[in-house]
Amino acid sequence: MKExxxxxxxxxxxxxxxxxxxxxxxxxxxxxxxxxxxKAKIPGFRQGKAPDALIKQKYPGDVYRxxxxxxxxxxxTDIAKESENGFYSIVQVEKVDFEGQSGVLDLEFxxxxxxxxxxxxxxxxxxxxxxxxxxxxxxxxxxxxxxxAKFETTEExxxxxDNVIVDYELWINDAPYGEEVKDRPVRIGSRFFDxxxxxxxxxxxxxxxxxxxxxTMRKNQDGGEDKYETFITVKEVQKAILPEVTDEFxxxxxxxxxxxxxxxxxxxxxxxxxxxxxxxAFEADSAFQKLLPQAEYFFSExxxxxxxxxxxxxxxxxxxxxxxxxxxxxxxxxKAKGQYLSRHLHxxxxxxxxxxxxxxxxxxxxxxxxxxxxxxxxRLLQIAQEQEEKLDGYSRQILDSYLHMLTVELxxxxxxxxxxxxxxxxxxxxxxxxQIKSANEQKQK
Numbered sequence: 166m167k168e169x170x171x172x173x174x175x176x177x178x179x180x181x182x183x184x185x186x187x188x189x190x191x192x193x194x195x196x197x198x199x200x201x202x203x204k205a206k207i208p209g210f211r212q213g214k215a216p217d218a219l220i221k222q223k224y225p226g227d228v229y230r231x232x233x234x235x236x237x238x239x240x241x242t243d244i245a246k247e248s249e250n251g252f253y254s255i256v257q258v259e260k261v262d263f264e265g266q267s268g269v270l271d272l273e274f275x276x277x278x279x280x281x282x283x284x285x286x287x288x289x290x291x292x293x294x295x296x297x298x299x300x301x302x303x304x305x306x307x308x309x310x311x312x313x314a315k316f317e318t319t320e321e322x323x324x325x326x327d328n329v330i331v332d333y334e335l336w337i338n339d340a341p342y343g344e345e346v347k348d349r350p351v352r353i354g355s356r357f358f359d360x361x362x363x364x365x366x367x368x369x370x371x372x373x374x375x376x377x378x379x380x381t382m383r384k385n386q387d388g389g390e391d392k393y394e395t396f397i398t399v400k401e402v403q404k405a406i407l408p409e410v411t412d413e414f415x416x417x418x419x420x421x422x423x424x425x426x427x428x429x430x431x432x433x434x435x436x437x438x439x440x441x442x443x444x445x446a447f448e449a450d451s452a453f454q455k456l457l458p459q460a461e462y463f464f465s466e467x468x469x470x471x472x473x474x475x476x477x478x479x480x481x482x483x484x485x486x487x488x489x490x491x492x493x494x495x496x497x498x499x500k501a502k503g504q505y506l507s508r509h510l511h512x513x514x515x516x517x518x519x520x521x522x523x524x525x526x527x528x529x530x531x532x533x534x535x536x537x538x539x540x541x542x543x544r545l546l547q548i549a550q551e552q553e554e555k556l557d558g559y560s561r562q563i564l565d566s567y568l569h570m571l572t573v574e575l576x577x578x579x580x581x582x583x584x585x586x587x588x589x590x591x592x593x594x595x596x597x598x599x600q601i602k603s604a605n606e607q608k609q610k
Contacts, residue, residue: 167240169247177276177465178256181244185236185268193239194263197231233261236270244274253277254467275465278501280509282460290448290580293589293597295440297433301594305432306410309418311352316403323366325354328403336394348400362395373400386480438533440594442570447601449576452585453507460509462502472497507572514575517582523547529571542567 168184185193198217201224207215221228237258245252253275260271311326323329334345351357353367362379369377376398382390408414415422422428473493477483485493515525523543531539545564548555556564580586592600 167243169240169243171244171248174273176463177279177468178273179248179276180259180271180273181240181247183236183240183243183270183272185263185270187266189239190263190266190268193232193235193268196235196239197228200231200235201227229261232263233258236261236263236268237272240270240272248274248276250276250279253465254471256467275467276463278465278468278505279463280460280505281463282456282509285456285459285583285585288452288455288580288585290445290452290577290586291589292448292586293440293444294591295437295444296591296593296596297436297440298593301436302429302432305436306428307407309414310407310410311354311405313408313414313417314405315408316405319402319404321402321404322369323353323402324404325367326405326407327353328405329353329366329399330401330403332398332400334396336392336396338392339394350403352405358395362397366397366399369399374398436594440592440597442573443601444589444592444597445577446569446573447604449573449580451604452580453576457502457506460502460506462498462505464498464501469494469497469501472501476500507576510579511572511575514578517578525575526567526571529574530567533570538567 166186167189170182172180172182174180198220202215202220203213205215205220205224206212207219207223210216210219237255241252256273256275258270258272260269262269307326314326316328319327328350330348330350332345332347333349335342353363356363358366358379359381361381365377365379376396378394378396380392380394383393385391410425412424415425415428418428419431421431476493476497477485511522515522518525520528523546526546527539527543530542542564545556545560546568548560549564577586
C-alpha cells in the first residue's frame with residue numbers, strides 16, 4: 166500500500182511525495198533485483214540464480230537505478246489518481262530511499278494541458294429557422310433527375326448537367342504530375358474540376374479535339390505558391406435528357422417516395438435538417454472562435470517541447486534555426502489552444518451525459534443518419550483508438566465527418582447550458598449561405 170501527497174509547484178507542475186509500506190517496499194526491491202538477476206553473469210551461479218546479497222554487492226549502481234525505475238512505475242497510477250489534474254510526464258526524481266522498511270519516493274511532474282473558462286462575453290448563437298422554398302425542392306429533384314438522365318451526343322457547347330468526355334493531364338510547377346487520363350466522363354456541375362475550370366468549359370465553344378489549359382495558383386506549406394496547370398481536350402459533349410417527374414419516377418428514387426407530393430414533403434424535411442446542421446455548424450464555430458481568446462490555458466514546458474518535436478517530424482525536419490524557435494512555439498501554442506478547448510468542451514458534455522465518446526457517437530449518428538451508419542461509425546472509432554494507421558483514407562474521411570458533426574453537437578450543448586443560444590429569424594438557404602460567405606470574408610480581412 167502507498168500513501169501519495171501532492172503539492173503544487175506552479176500552474177503546470179506539481180510534486181509527489183510517495184510513502185511505501187513494508188509490503189510495497191519489498192515488492193519494489195524484489196522487482197529491481199529480479200531484473201538485474203535475469204541478466205547478471207556471476208561465476209559459480211547459473212544465470213538468474215545469484216542471491217540478493219551478491220547482486221547488491223556486485224551491481225550497486227544498477228540496483229539503485231532499477232529501484233528508481235521500479236518505484237516510479239509502481240507509483241504513476243496512484244499519482245495520476247491523486248493529482249486533481251492528472252499526470253503528463255516526470256520532470257525529475259528528487260529522492261529515492263528504499264534502504265529501510267518503508268520506502269520513500271519524491272518526484273516532480275508536469276500536468277497535462279489544462280483549460281479554464283470563466284466569464285463568457287459577447288457570444289450569442291442564433292438558431293435561425295429554415296424557410297425552404299419550392300425552388301429549393303425543385304433543385305433537389307433536379308439532382309435526382311440528373312442521376313437518371315440519359316445522354317446523347319451534341320454539337321452544342323456544354324450546359325450545366327451535361328457530360329463532357331475529356332482527356333486531361335495535371336502539371337505542378339511546370340512538371341507532369343501523374344499520368345494523362347483518357348476518355349473521362351465529367352458532369353458539369355459535379356465539381357470534379359474546380360468552379361473556375363468548369364466555368365471555362367461552359368464558356369468555350371464545343372470544338373472537339375482542341376486542347377486548352379487552365380492555371381490556378383495554390384499556397385503551399387512553405388508560405389509560397391505552386392502553379393497547378395490542367396491540360397484538357399474535350400472529345401465529346403453529351404446533352405443530358407432528364408426524365409419527367411412522375412409517381413413512378415419518385416418511387417424509383419426511394420421506397421418512401423410513394424407519390425411526387427410525398428417526395429416533395431420528404432425532401433423539404435431533409436432540407437430543413439440540412440439547413441439546421443449548416444446553420445449550427447457555422448454558429449458553433451463562430452462562437453468557438455470568440456471563446457478561444459477568452460479561455461485560460463496552462464501548458465507545461467514538457468508538453469510544449471513534445472508538441473514542437475511532433476510538429477518538426479510532421480514537416481520532415483529535425484530542428485529549426487534558433488531565430489525561428491519563437492515562431493514554432495507560438496504555432497504550437499495556438500494549435501494546442503484550439504485542440505484542448507474543444508477537448509475541454511467535449512469532456513464537460515460527456516460528464517454531463519455520463520456517456521463515453523463511443524456511446525455519444527453511436528446515439529448521435531443513429532438519430533441523424535441511421536442505425537447502420539452508427540454501427541460503422543463506432544467500429545471506425547474503435548479501430549482509430551486502437552491503431553490509427555489501420556484506417557484507410559476513405560474510412561478516415563467518414564470517421565472525421567461523423568466526429569465533426571458530433572463536435573458541433575457537443576459544443577452546442579455547452580453553449581446552450583451557458584444560455585448563449587437565442588432564437589434567430591427565418592432564412593432561406595441562399596440567405597444563410599450569403600450570411601456565412603460575408604462572415605468568412607470579414608474574417609479574412
